[in-house]
Amino acid sequence: MEIKKKDIRALTKEQLREFFVKQGDKAFRGNQVYEWLWQKSAHSFEDMTNISLDTRQMLQDNFVINHIKVDQMQRSSDGTIKNAVRLHDDLIVESVLIPTATRTTACVSSQVGCSLDCKFCATARLKRMRNLNPDEIYDQVVAIDNESRLYHNRPLSNIVFMGMGEPLMNYNNVLKAIDKITSPEGLGMSPKRIVVSTSGVPKMIKKMADDEVKFKLAVSLHSAIDEVRTSIMPFNATFPLSDLREALQYWYAKTKNRITYEYVVWDGINDKRKDVDALVEFCKFAPSKVNLIEYNPIDDGEFQQANSRALDMYVDVLEANNITVTVRRSRGKDIDAACGQLANKG
Numbered sequence: 001m002e003i004k005k006k007d008i009r010a011l012t013k014e015q016l017r018e019f020f021v022k023q024g025d026k027a028f029r030g031n032q033v034y035e036w037l038w039q040k041s042a043h044s045f046e047d048m049t050n051i052s053l054d055t056r057q058m059l060q061d062n063f064v065i066n067h068i069k070v071d072q073m074q075r076s077s078d079g080t081i082k083n084a085v086r087l088h089d090d091l092i093v094e095s096v097l098i099p100t101a102t103r104t105t106a107c108v109s110s111q112v113g114c115s116l117d118c119k120f121c122a123t124a125r126l127k128r129m130r131n132l133n134p135d136e137i138y139d140q141v142v143a144i145d146n147e148s149r150l151y152h153n154r155p156l157s158n159i160v161f162m163g164m165g166e167p168l169m170n171y172n173n174v175l176k177a178i179d180k181i182t183s184p185e186g187l188g189m190s191p192k193r194i195v196v197s198t199s200g201v202p203k204m205i206k207k208m209a210d211d212e213v214k215f216k217l218a219v220s221l222h223s224a225i226d227e228v229r230t231s232i233m234p235f236n237a238t239f240p241l242s243d244l245r246e247a248l249q250y251w252y253a254k255t256k257n258r259i260t261y262e263y264v265v266w267d268g269i270n271d272k273r274k275d276v277d278a279l280v281e282f283c284k285f286a287p288s289k290v291n292l293i294e295y296n297p298i299d300d301g302e303f304q305q306a307n308s309r310a311l312d313m314y315v316d317v318l319e320a321n322n323i324t325v326t327v328r329r330s331r332g333k334d335i336d337a338a339c340g341q342l343a344n345k346g
């Protein structure tokens with residue numbers, strides 16, 4: 001019977017050091033292997049050239065490295081790149097590289113499918129299969145960093161957890177991945193360049209604040225009126241805006257980190273003056289700014305981007321109330337890599 005080997009990257013550095021001591025080797029060997037696994041992102045034990053052949057064989061006999069594989073890479077005419085990433089169990093997730101003049105951002109997935117059911121989102125149509133492991137999240141970032149260097153001649157500068165899945169429903173693994181991404185033994189990126197974007201799970205927002213995380217928080221708000229929000233994000237019935245508001249106030253009191261509200265204006269759904277007024281009131285609860293995002297229809301259904309008059313009204317009213325607002329144009333539409341479009345269409 002074939003013995004299932006353990007994924008070596010599930011071990012902490014300390015556990016790796018202990019493993020080598022048990023094998024009669026030096027603990028330091030654990031540090032060397034750890035560096036290969038994370039900082040150098042080795043895909044196989046053979047790559048570990050400063051480790052003796054016997055030791056590499058011993059590792060091969062005991063462990064596997066479940067590295068992701070970029071199955072398909074699509075490049076958009078605007079420089080956006082979408083990766084279809086195959087996991088060790090043959091499931092697929094997607095991640096996206098978004099280049100602008102000043103930064104290169106990786107948009108990564110945290111779950112296969114999603115636990116939530118936002119009506120406007122392509123990912124919601126795939127049922128949640130499983131959470132991603134920390135190494136699977138980390139590998140997506142490394143793959144995009146490599147592509148950024150290759151196609152845009154610069155390293156990755158920012159990361160957003162805005163791909164498939166709700167990151168706060170896979171909190172522990174997302175946190176472990178961010179630890180590796182920010183550690184000098186991993187990619188050494190500043191946590192200030194990382195944004196975790198949630199649909200708003202109040203309990204987990206408070207937990208993040210208690211954990212004193214250093215990355216930034218974005219909330220996909222889309223409406224500050226319970227009735228409207230529940231109609232497009234049904235879980236809002238369980239976590240209403242009053243709970244979200246309280247959690248966000250708690251977050252700001254603890255972290256002093258301003259919150260970004262991601263917001264799409266849809267035709268006939270949230271394009272009226274009362275919708276803007278409710279957003280203005282919500283923004284007063286904690287220091288925040290608003291990102292108005294261009295929407296990409298996932299089919300000819302009920303969700304269509306509002307006209308430019310409605311968008312202008314949002315910008316004018318928010319600015320008149322001294323709320324910072326940016327309008328984010330969508331990228332990579334021609335390859336279905338834009339926000340809310342990730343659904344393994346290939």
Ligand code: SF4
Nearest residue numbers: 114116118121124165
């Ligand atoms: S918008 Fe985000 S949280 Fe909502 S279903 Fe899509 S992936 Fe999940």
